[in-house]
Amino acid sequence: MNIQTMDKDLIEGVGRKILENVLEALDYWAWNCSPSTPLETYSSYNSIDLYDAACDFCGWSRAHITEEDLKFLQEMPDEIYDKLNQEYHERLEGVIEKLSEEDE
Secondary structure, eight states: OGGGOHHHHHHHHHHHHHHHHHHHHHHHIIIIIIISSSHHHHHHHTOOOOHHEEEHHHOOTTTTTOHHHHHHHHHHHHHHHHHHHHHHHHHEEEEEEHHHHHHH
């Protein structure tokens, strides 16, 4: 996929699919694999950006994140990446808030 020839809406759409794959992989990891509690796991992932989280799950068959996806995230325009990264953090913060309330 040549990102230079793609429309910004298409780039954002592909980026959003990668974001969803990362969040789905993180959900599975947090609830089924991580030795830490889900709250601790989501909190630790909230301290890194979308690209680094994607790197963690790259090649993991359940995640459907490839080396091409990582390259795509690196090459997309900054304004689109920043928007998706902000959404990544906002969604994690929502989960963290909900889990924190349940712990009270």
